[in-house]
Amino acid sequence: xxxxxxxxxxxxxxxxxxxxxxxxxxxxxxxxxxxxxxxxxxxxxxxxxxxxxxxxxxxxxxxxxxxxxxxxxxxxxxxxxxxxxxxxxxxxxxxxxxxxxxxxxxxxxxxxxxxxxxxxxxxxxxxxxxxxxxxxxxxxxxxxxxxxxxxxxxxxxxxxxxxxxxxxxxxxxxxxxxxxxxxxxxxxxxxxxxxxxxxxxxxxxxxxxxxxxx
Numbered sequence: 001x002x003x004x005x006x007x008x009x010x011x012x013x014x015x016x017x018x019x020x021x022x023x024x025x026x027x028x029x030x031x032x033x034x035x036x037x038x039x040x041x042x043x044x045x046x047x048x049x050x051x052x053x054x055x056x057x058x059x060x061x062x063x064x065x066x067x068x069x070x071x072x073x074x075x076x077x078x079x080x081x082x083x084x085x086x087x088x089x090x091x092x093x094x095x096x097x098x099x100x101x102x103x104x105x106x107x108x109x110x111x112x113x114x115x116x117x118x119x120x121x122x123x124x125x126x127x128x129x130x131x132x133x134x135x136x137x138x139x140x141x142x143x144x145x146x147x148x149x150x151x152x153x154x155x156x157x158x159x160x161x162x163x164x165x166x167x168x169x170x171x172x173x174x175x176x177x178x179x180x181x182x183x184x185x186x187x188x189x190x191x192x193x194x195x196x197x198x199x200x201x202x203x204x205x206x207x208x209x210x211x212x213x214x
Contacts, residue, residue: 004213005165006110008155013171025081035061047172049145088126096205101132110134112155146174149182
């Protein structure tokens with residue numbers, strides 16, 4: 001039996017659901033560029049970086065921008081998103097998460113964040129969860145986005161644990177693929193049909209126990 005020594009968590013959709021704020025900010029960007037942006041399209045942005053998301057949205061809207069203009073719009077979108085994030089509270093932490101993190105801590109299992117978001121620390125502070133994490137790897141540390149395993153390999157290295165002793169929690173297919181590519185066990189959080197490449201899938205952390213890690 002492989003011993004689990006660290007758990008690595010994505011942020012958006014796993015610890016807290018910020019998708020609604022991303023959606024509002026991306027839709028505002030799309031509208032200002034003259035087209036609309038749907039919730040279905042927003043779902044396709046899960047787990048990928050801000051600039052990759054912008055490229056997809058521009059493609060959907062049939063809009064061409066220079067690299068300089070892309071940076072300007074991405075910066076503007078992030079500012080709108082941060083305005084919304086400032087209003088976040090601990091009530092937005094997904095059900096069962098604090099209890100599960102406490103059980104990991106009580107059992108001596110390291111806790112790491114592995115997120116593409118560059119705003120991870122701010123969000124964790126707003127929802128009063130930052131003290132749970134031994135390691136935070138986010139978009140500021142990365143040169144390659146999911147499904148590349150870089151984020152989780154950096155997280156494993158920072159916890160001092162081998163990939164085989166790490167379990168990843170992900171709500172996006174690209175994240176599941178990243179964890180598997182890194183040689184880790186992956187537990188999907190959400191829709192089993194979408195996250196079918198995970199070792200198994202939970203709907204939420206109310207279903208999760210320490211025993212299921214092994």
